[in-house]
Amino acid sequence: MTITVASGKGGTGKTLIATSLALSLGERVQFLDCDVEEPNGYIFLKPEIKEHETVYLSKPKVKIDRCTFCGLCASSCLYNAIAVIKPVKKKVKGKVLFFYELCHSCGACSLVCPEKAIYEEPVEKGTIEKGTADGIFSFVQGRLRPSEANPVPIVKAVKKQIKPDEINIIDSSPGTSDPVVQSVKDADFCILVTEPTPFGLNDLMLAVEMSRKIEVPAGVIINRSDIGDNRIDEYCGKEKIPILLRIPFKRDIAVSYSRGIPLVSAYPEYREEFKKLFDHICRIVGEKT
Amino acid sequence: MKICLTAEGNTLESNVDSRFGRCKWFIIYDTKTDDFEALPNANAAGMGGVGIQNSTLMAEKNVEVVLTGNLGPNAANILQQAGIKAITGVTGKVKDAVERFKKGKLKVDSSTSPTVTPHFGMDKRGK
Numbered sequence: 157m158t159i160t161v162a163s164g165k166g167g168t169g170k171t172l173i174a175t176s177l178a179l180s181l182g183e184r185v186q187f188l189d190c191d192v193e194e195p196n197g198y199i200f201l202k203p204e205i206k207e208h209e210t211v212y213l214s215k216p217k218v219k220i221d222r223c224t225f226c227g228l229c230a231s232s233c234l235y236n237a238i239a240v241i242k243p244v245k246k247k248v249k250g251k252v253l254f255f256y257e258l259c260h261s262c263g264a265c266s267l268v269c270p271e272k273a274i275y276e277e278p279v280e281k282g283t284i285e286k287g288t289a290d291g292i293f294s295f296v297q298g299r300l301r302p303s304e305a306n307p308v309p310i311v312k313a314v315k316k317q318i319k320p321d322e323i324n325i326i327d328s329s330p331g332t333s334d335p336v337v338q339s340v341k342d343a344d345f346c347i348l349v350t351e352p353t354p355f356g357l358n359d360l361m362l363a364v365e366m367s368r369k370i371e372v373p374a375g376v377i378i379n380r381s382d383i384g385d386n387r388i389d390e391y392c393g394k395e396k397i398p399i400l401l402r403i404p405f406k407r408d409i410a411v412s413y414s415r416g417i418p419l420v421s422a423y424p425e426y427r428e429e430f431k432k433l434f435d436h437i438c439r440i441v442g443e444k445t
Numbered sequence: 446m447k448i449c450l451t452a453e454g455n456t457l458e459s460n461v462d463s464r465f466g467r468c469k470w471f472i473i474y475d476t477k478t479d480d481f482e483a484l485p486n487a488n489a490a491g492m493g494g495v496g497i498q499n500s501t502l503m504a505e506k507n508v509e510v511v512l513t514g515n516l517g518p519n520a521a522n523i524l525q526q527a528g529i530k531a532i533t534g535v536t537g538k539v540k541d542a543v544e545r546f547k548k549g550k551l552k553v554d555s556s557t558s559p560t561v562t563p564h565f566g567m568d569k570r571g572k
């Protein structure tokens with residue numbers, strides 16, 4: 157079972173909820189932090205990291221003196237990541253330009269090049285850290301190298317650590333962009349954390365739309381449920397999205413959050429709530445399969 | 446000299462399309478013969494890298510100057526490397542833009558530099 161905790165925007169308490177859910181379910185839980193640009197689950201779970209793994213991706217490069225500027229590499233690239241500039245006598249120097257932010261490291265270009273002018277160079281994209289933490293079975297987090305732009309390969313590398321027979325709780329990055337889609341995709345269920353404010357509702361709607369597009373059933377947790385209005389309720393009612401839990405605002409929650417104390421440590425009564433929530437999710441997932 | 450304008454339609458009466466990657470049409474105009482050719486932009490709906498595709502097309506068509514509204518960084522880079530000049534911020538009807546160009550009233554960008562970020566002309570997809 158894999159559950160991804162996501163939220164349409166940052167600062168809704170997503171990590172607080174993901175870590176608390178993990179701690180409430182305990183023994184069989186593997187926590188995977190897929191917020192690879194800013195992993196912060198470790199602040200609450202305080203893991204002991206035992207293994208570091210570097211994630212490499214291959215970056216195509218060209219030996220330009222071999223190139224005949226046939227253009228085959230560019231036309232074979234599904235992601236339009238290559239431009240071949242044909243030489244014009246005395247005016248333009250021939251070039252093969254790679255746009256690495258579009259490149260998916262699929263290897264097609266080096267394969268098709270008839271002159272074997274394209275070679276692949278491994279580049280470090282980030283790291284995966286694995287360890288153990290008190291109260292859960294295991295802990296994994298990914299970290300994107302600060303110089304790298306695309307978090308998706310690291311998210312994928314973290315997801316490779318999913319143990320299908322155990323309970324995997326994924327903490328995704330906020331928003332609805334590609335790395336979030338990647339974190340939610342293939343999960344059995346997606347928890348969307350929101351706040352009852354107009355912005356919260358708007359971002360929730362985007363997040364719901366995303367989960368529907370990739371066909372992952374979703375439910376909502378309303379954090380700071382006693383501030384704001386009931387438009388989230390109305391929306392969820394209309395769209396038939398279950399509201400799994402409401403966490404009212406307490407000053408102490410904010411304080412313990414800022415100190416890195418998990419919700420269920422500060423308020424042990426929430427353990428039961430999260431266990432019930434998990435049963436609820438199991439029923440929903442069970443009904444779907 | 447061959448110049449290329451991004452256009453919303455396939456005639457000289459059409460308006461200049463402000464997008465380079467996702468414009469509807471390219472009008473390739475020969476300033477010597479006053480002939481033109483209209484090409485639909487096959488990449489208009491592509492996922493990404495459309496400016497890259499279009500820039501290489503410009504080179505293939507031996508275009509010397511591109512007239513458009515906005516240019517993304519990748520497209521600007523390729524045009525520059527292929528020795529193609531760019532004029533951005535062009536608006537109005539294609540035929541008027543051609544006239545202004547012929548009279549030397551449109552200034553070539555000092556260096557072919559981007560005026561917008563990538564994905565500028567894309568439909569918002571909840572990003």
Ligand code: SF4
Pocket residue numbers: 218222223224225226227228229230240252268269270271272273274
């Ligand atoms: S396929 Fe090879 S030879 Fe052809 S343009 Fe690309 S790099 Fe050059």
Ligand code: SF4
Pocket residue numbers: 216232233234235236237238254258259260261262263264265266
């Ligand atoms: S590796 Fe694949 S995605 Fe990257 S440039 Fe080559 S063909 Fe394109």
